[in-house]
Amino acid sequence: MVKNHIQAAAEIIKESKYLIALTGAGISKESNVPTFRGEDGLWRNYNAMELATPAAFANNPSLVWEWYSWRQGLIAECEPNPAHNILVKWEEKGILKTLITQNVDGLHRRAGSQNVLEVHGNLWALKCVSCNYVGMSNAPALGIPPCPQCASHLRPDVVWFGESLDAGIIDQVYIELNKADACLVVGTSALVQPSASFPLIVKKRGGQLVEVNVEETSLTDVVDVHLLGMAGNVLPSLDSLLD
Ligand code: NAD
Ligand code: ZN
Numbered sequence: 001m002v003k004n005h006i007q008a009a010a011e012i013i014k015e016s017k018y019l020i021a022l023t024g025a026g027i028s029k030e031s032n033v034p035t036f037r038g039e040d041g042l043w044r045n046y047n048a049m050e051l052a053t054p055a056a057f058a059n060n061p062s063l064v065w066e067w068y069s070w071r072q073g074l075i076a077e078c079e080p081n082p083a084h085n086i087l088v089k090w091e092e093k094g095i096l097k098t099l100i101t102q103n104v105d106g107l108h109r110r111a112g113s114q115n116v117l118e119v120h121g122n123l124w125a126l127k128c129v130s131c132n133y134v135g136m137s138n139a140p141a142l143g144i145p146p147c148p149q150c151a152s153h154l155r156p157d158v159v160w161f162g163e164s165l166d167a168g169i170i171d172q173v174y175i176e177l178n179k180a181d182a183c184l185v186v187g188t189s190a191l192v193q194p195s196a197s198f199p200l201i202v203k204k205r206g207g208q209l210v211e212v213n214v215e216e217t218s219l220t221d222v223v224d225v226h227l228l229g230m231a232g233n234v235l236p237s238l239d240s241l242l243d
Contacts, residue, residue: 001220001221001222001224001226002224002225002226003225003226003228004226004227006227006241007241008225009210009238012182012210012224012225013095013182013184013210014242016208017181018097018179018181019090019095019180019181019183019184020096020097020098020099020100020176020177020180020184020202021087021096021098021100021183021184021185021186022100022101022102022183022184022186022198022199023087023103023108023185023186023188024103024186024188024189024190024192025102025103025187025188026186026187026188026189026213026231027081027083027101027103027231028078028081028103028105028107028187029187029230029231030081030083030231030232031079031080031081031084031105033075033107034071034074036048043067046067048161051063051064051067052158052161053160054160054162057129057160061144061153061155062143064155065141065144068123068156069140070140071123072123072124072137072139072140072141075105075106075107075123076139076140078105079107080107080108080111081231081232082233082235082236083187083231083234083236084107084108084110084111084113085111085112086235086236086238087099087111087235088112088113089239090239091113091114095242097176097179097180098116098117099113099115099117100116100117100119100176100195101116101117101118102119102120103118103120104118104120104121104122104123104158105123106118106123117169117172118169119165119166119170119195120159120165121156121157121158121166122136122158123158124136124138125156125157125158126145126155126156128147128149128154129147129153129155130147130150130152130153131147131149131152133147133150134157135154170194177198177201177202180202180207181202181205181207182207182208182209182210183198183199183202183203183208183209183210184209184210184211185199185209185210185211185212185219185223186211186212186213186231187231188213188217189217189218190217190218190219191217191218196218199211199222200219200222203222209222209224209225210223210225210226211226211227212227212229212231212234213226213228214228214229214230215228216228
């Protein structure tokens with residue numbers, strides 16, 4: 001593993017035939033998206049573990065929706081940052097094939113990324129608790145939104161504690177991991193499974209890994225290049241080395 005060799009990272013990206021990216025909460029830090037962990041995570045003395053669960057929603061759907069509505073309002077105020085924008089540019093240039101994100105803030109899509117696999121869902125996505133309805137909202141929820149198909153309750157289409165990931169999305173993720181010859185890992189602590197193991201699958205198949213983070217993580221020892229820094233600075237610098 002080499003540290004802070006941005007030229008080496010640029011070579012990996014240039015030489016790749018099928019580059020994918022995995023992003024986490026760190027890429028949205030510079031957009032001021034709250035982390036909903038620690039101090040940021042508190043809302044009226046509840047923490048995320050008490051609200052982001054199927055049991056919480058079954059017991060008190062209005063309370064859970066109030067919290068989501070508040071979060072939607074906060075995220076509506078945030079804007080994509082240069083790191084999100086560089087990933088859009090690389091997709092448009094054909095360099096980046098797929099973007100896998102753990103973020104639920106929807107900022108990759110707002111920035112313009114098209115080929116995004118949101119493994120933990122999206123704060124603006126809705127699904128019915130009773131039927132197969134799925135949809136998107138464009139404004140913070142006012143109360144519990146009713147299902148347009150069956151009038152039952154809609155819930156946020158995000159993965160809650162104790163729930164498994166969407167099997168269809170995970171299937172697509174594994175298809176991409178098995179095509180990739182390089183993976184750029186940005187702003188994830190690599191602690192949450194299964195996402196933490198995605199880069200290892202690429203590596204095992206002989207692919208190259210580039211990590212961008214303001215700290216070292218459990219992945220740092222296995223990546224080919226680790227770039228220490230803020231995503232919003234490092235990605236534009238990398239981009240300037242690609243032409
Ligand atoms: P995490 O909070 O565990 O780790 C964030 C990582 O980003 C850390 O390693 C940190 O050092 C790094 N980082 C911080 N600022 C950075 C910057 N400016 N540039 C580059 N790196 C930076 O996040 P995770 O690994 O995504 O796991 C968190 C879980 O919580 C996920 O399940 C995710 O769904 C959820 N979550 C989502 C959001 C969001 O949608 N924006 C925010 C918080 C948490
Ligand atoms: Zn329904």
